[in-house]
Amino acid sequence: xxxxxxxxxxxxxxxxxxxxxxxxxxxxxxxxxxxxxxxxxxxxxxxxxxxxxxxxxxxxxxxxxxxxxxxxxxxxxxxxxxxxxxxxxxxxxxxxxxxxxxxxxxxxxxxxxxxxxxxxxxxxxxxxxxxxxxxxxxxxxxxxxxxxxxxxxxxxxxxxxxxxxxxxxxxxxxxxxxxxxxxxxxxxxxxxxxxxxxxxxxxxxxxxxxxxxxxxxxxxxxxxxxxxxxxxxxxxxxxxxxxxxxxxxxxxxxxxxxxxxxxxxxxxxxxxxxxxxxxxxxxxxxxxxxxxxxxxxxxxxxxxxxxxxxxxxxxxxxxxxxxxxxxxxxxxxxxxxxxxxxxxxxxxxxxxxxxxxxxxxxxxxxxxxxxxxxxxxxxxxxxxxxxxxxxxxxxxxxxxxxxxxxxxxxxxxxxxxxxxxxxxxxxxxxxxxxxxxxxxxxxxxxxxxxxxxxxxxxxxxxxxxxxxxxxxxxxxxxxxxxxxxxxxxxxxxxxxxxxxxxxxxxxxxxxxxxxxxxxxxxxxxxxxxxxxxxxxxxxxxxxxxxxxxxxxxxxxxxxxxxxxxxxxx
Ligand SMILES: [Zn+2]
Numbered sequence: 001x002x003x004x005x006x007x008x009x010x011x012x013x014x015x016x017x018x019x020x021x022x023x024x025x026x027x028x029x030x031x032x033x034x035x036x037x038x039x040x041x042x043x044x045x046x047x048x049x050x051x052x053x054x055x056x057x058x059x060x061x062x063x064x065x066x067x068x069x070x071x072x073x074x075x076x077x078x079x080x081x082x083x084x085x086x087x088x089x090x091x092x093x094x095x096x097x098x099x100x101x102x103x104x105x106x107x108x109x110x111x112x113x114x115x116x117x118x119x120x121x122x123x124x125x126x127x128x129x130x131x132x133x134x135x136x137x138x139x140x141x142x143x144x145x146x147x148x149x150x151x152x153x154x155x156x157x158x159x160x161x162x163x164x165x166x167x168x169x170x171x172x173x174x175x176x177x178x179x180x181x182x183x184x185x186x187x188x189x190x191x192x193x194x195x196x197x198x199x200x201x202x203x204x205x206x207x208x209x210x211x212x213x214x215x216x217x218x219x220x221x222x223x224x225x226x227x228x229x230x231x232x233x234x235x236x237x238x239x240x241x242x243x244x245x246x247x248x249x250x251x252x253x254x255x256x257x258x259x260x261x262x263x264x265x266x267x268x269x270x271x272x273x274x275x276x277x278x279x280x281x282x283x284x285x286x287x288x289x290x291x292x293x294x295x296x297x298x299x300x301x302x303x304x305x306x307x308x309x310x311x312x313x314x315x316x317x318x319x320x321x322x323x324x325x326x327x328x329x330x331x332x333x334x335x336x337x338x339x340x341x342x343x344x345x346x347x348x349x350x351x352x353x354x355x356x357x358x359x360x361x362x363x364x365x366x367x368x369x370x371x372x373x374x375x376x377x378x379x380x381x382x383x384x385x386x387x388x389x390x391x392x393x394x395x396x397x398x399x400x401x402x403x404x405x406x407x408x409x410x411x412x413x414x415x416x417x418x419x420x421x422x423x424x425x426x427x428x429x430x431x432x433x434x435x436x437x438x439x440x441x442x443x444x445x446x447x448x449x450x451x452x453x454x455x456x457x458x459x460x461x462x463x464x465x466x467x468x469x470x471x472x473x474x475x476x477x478x479x480x481x482x483x484x485x486x487x488x489x490x491x492x493x494x495x496x497x498x499x500x501x502x503x504x505x506x507x508x509x510x511x512x513x514x515x516x517x518x519x520x521x522x523x524x525x526x527x528x529x530x531x532x533x534x535x536x537x538x539x540x541x542x543x544x545x546x547x548x549x550x551x552x553x554x555x556x557x558x559x560x561x562x563x564x565x566x567x568x569x
Contacts, residue, residue: 003042004028004543010048010505014495015055015480017473025053027501030543030557035497044545046538048505054476055495056083056145056502056539057456058483060437061235061268061299063087063113063445064147065094070123070523072556073144076453077443079532079550080513081504083541084146084484084492084561087444090237091196091211093152095134096159096181099126104162108154111204113445114364116526123523131181132188135560143558144546146502148487150235151185153195153211153222165210166203170218178218182225189562191487192233192263193222199240200363220257227261231565233487234258234265247278251285255294264295264486268440269430270305270420279430286435297486298436302459303427304418305440307366307449308377308529311335311411312518314449316366319359322350331411338403338411351399364419364449371398373422376405377414380513380534381462382424384416414516428469431459431478437486438478447528454513457533461512472508489561501543510535 005027012035013020026034026042059077064087068074077085087093092113097105109115128134131151138147157165160177170178182193197219201209219236226232236254241247258265269282282298289296309315311334317323326337326347337343354368361367371391375384390405391398406413421427430436443453456479464475484493491499516531532550539547544557 001026001034001040002028003033003038003040005044005046005501005540005545006038006042007046007048007053007503007505008038010051010053012495013052013054013472013476015477015493017477017481019473020052025495025503027540027543030501032495032497032499032501035495046505046545048537050507051505051537052472052508053495053503053505055480055493056504056541057081057479058083058439058487058489058493059085059441059443059456060266060439060483060487061086061089062441062443063089063092063109063115064443065092065149066109066115066120066124067444068138068141068143068147069125070119072142072558073546073552074147074443074558076451076531077441078145078539078547079536080454080456081506081536081539082145082456083502083504083539084148084489085443086148086150086191086487088150088152088191089194089235090198090201091153091155091194091209093131093134093150093155093194094124095128095131095151095155096185097155098129101158101162102126104158105155107203108158108209111202111362114447114449115445116447116522116524118524119522119526121524131185131190135188135190135562139560142556143560144552144556145541145558146492146561147558148191148489148561148563150192150194150233151182151190153193153214153219154209156181156222157210157214166207166213168213169215175218175221178222179225182222183229186226186229186232186563187565189560189566190232191561191563192235193226194235195219196237197239198237201237202362216253223257223261223263226263229565231563232263234261234263236265236267238267241278242275247281251281255285255289255292258289258294258296259292262294264297265289266297266299266486268299269436270301271423271426272420273422279426283430283433283435290435295486296435298430298433299440300430300436300438301421301427301440301452302431302438302455302463303424304416304421305450305452306416306418307364308451308516309366309374309415309417310413310518311406313414313529314366316368317351317354318366320350320354322346335407335411338407344403348397348399364446367417367419369417373418375416377416377515380515381458381466387415428463431463431470436478437482438475439483447522448518451516451529451531454531454533457511457513457535460506460508465508465511488564501540503540504536505538505540507535507537
C-alpha cells in the first residue's frame with residue numbers, strides 16, 4: 001500500500017478521551033487509512049517522535065464570516081491547531097442579504113463584533129442574496145481550514161424586514177418569510193441558526209442589533225423550523241438576566257425550547273463578577289435538559305475573556321479629549337509626548353477625571369480599569385501580576401505604572417483587562433463539567449479588542465502542562481470529539497481509520513501561545529491583534545499539510561462543511 005503521507009512514531013491521543021498509545025498514521029486521499037505500524041512508500045513522511053498526534057481542533061464559536069473572504073487560512077485559529085470552525089454565531093451572518101443592503105448587515109457586525117466596515121467593504125466581493133448562494137460563494141473560495149456556517153437571526157430579520165428589523169416586532173408575514181429563508185438555508189447545508197438577545201450586541205449608533213427586537217415566540221418559531229427538518233444546531237447569545245427571577249425565566253424558556261423542538265442547543269457560559277453564581281444555573285439547565293431527553297452543550301473557554309489594552313490597541317481613557325488628541329498620533333509621537341512632563345501631567349489628570357465618572361462600555365470595549373483586575377501581559381502564560389500589586393510594591397500611582405511599563409516597551413506593552421471569568425478555579429470547574437467544551441475563541445471578531453484564538457494552546461500549555469489539572473486526553477476531547485459529535489461533523493474530531501485526516505502534531509513540552517502583537521494587515525489597512533503559538537510541528541487538513549512549524553505550506557485543502565440535508569453532503 002502506498003500513502004500520500006505517513007506520520008511516523010508519534011503518540012496518538014485520538015480525541016475520544018481514551019488513553020494515548022504509540023502508532024504511525026497513514027493518510028491517503030484525504031482520509032486516515034491506517035493507524036498502527038505503517039510501512040510502504042509515501043509521498044511525504046513526518047517524523048512525530050516525541051510528539052502528540054491528535055485530531056485537528058474544532059472551534060464552535062467564531063465570526064469568520066467576513067474574514068474567510070480575504071484570509072483563506074482562518075487566522076489566528078490556524079496557528080493554534082484548529083482545522084475546522086463554525087462561523088455565523090450570535091445571530092451575525094452575511095446572508096441572507098442582497099448587495100444593495102449590505103450596509104445593514106455590516107451595521108450588525110461593526111460594533112457588536114468590532115469588524116472594520118472598511119475591511120469588509122474592501123475585502124468582500126458580494127455575490128449572493130440568499131443563504132444558499134452565500135454557502136456556494138464560501139464553497140468556491142480557496143480555504144486553508146474547514147468552515148461550517150450558521151444563518152444568523154440578525155441577517156434573516158434584516159433581509160425580510162429591512163430597516164424595520166431594528167425597531168419592530170415581526171408581523172406574521174415577516175415571520176413566514178424568515179421561516180422560508182431559514183428552511184432553504186438548512187436544506188442547503190447551514191450548520192444551524194444563531195441569535196443574540198444580549199445587550200453586549202449593539203449597532204454603532206447604540207441601538208440593539210436586529211435579533212434583539214425579536215419576541216421569544218419568533219425565536220421559538222424559527223428554532224421549530226429546524227426541529228421539523230431534524231437538522232441544525234441552535235446557538236444563542238444569552239439574554240441579560242440581572243435578577244434571579246429573570247434568570248429563572250430565561251433558563252425555563254431555554255430548556256422548554258430545547259425539549260419541544262428537540263434541536264441541539266448551545267450557548268456560551270461565563271462567570272460575571274456581579275453575578276458570581278449564575279453560571280451554575282446554566283450548567284444545571286444543561287443537566288436537566290439532557291435528563292429530560294434534550295440536547296444541550298455549554299460553550300466554555302480555557303481562561304478569562306479579556307480586552308487587551310495598550311497604546312497600540314485601545315485604552316479606557318481614549319474617549320477623553322486630551323487622550324483622544326494624543327492617541328490619534330503615530331506611536332513614536334505618543335511616546336515622545338509621554339516623556340514630556342507637562343503633557344504627561346495633563347494626561348494623568350484627564351485619566352483621573354475619567355476614572356471618577358461612571359461610564360458604560362459595550363461588548364469588549366475597554367472598561368474603566370479596576371487596577372486589581374488589570375494584569376501585565378509580560379509572558380505568554382499565567383500567572384500575571386496586577387497593576388495594583390506593582391503600584392503597591394513600587395509606591396507608584398497605578399496610572400504611572402501603566403505609562404512607565406508601556407514606555408519601557410516603546411508602547412508595545414499589553415495589559416489584560418478581564419471582562420468575565422476572572423476566577424480561574426471557576427474556569428477549571430466549568431471545563432471539568434462533562435457537558436462543556438473549550439471553544440468560544442470569537443476568532444474573526446473583536447479583532448482589535450480581544451485575542452482568544454489561542455485558547456486551545458493555552459489549554460495545552462497552561463492547564464495540561466503547567467497546572468496538570470486536566471490530562472491531555474481530557475483536554476483534547478474537549479476541543480475535538482465532543483464538538484464534532486454535537487455539531488454532527490461526520491468523520492472529524494476523532495483519529496480513526498476512515499475518518500478525514502484533520503491532524504495536529506505538537507510537542508507537549510513546548511506547546512503554548514506566543515505573545516500577541518498588533519498588526520495593520522486587514523483589507524484597507526485595518527488593524528487587528530495577532531497571536532501565534534509555539535510547539536506545533538504540523539497541522540494537516542483533509543490529508544494535506546497546511547502548516548509546517550506554523551508556516552503555511554501553500555496548500556489550501558479546507559472545505560465548506562455542509563449540514564446533513566445538503567444534496568452534496
Ligand atoms: Zn459570538
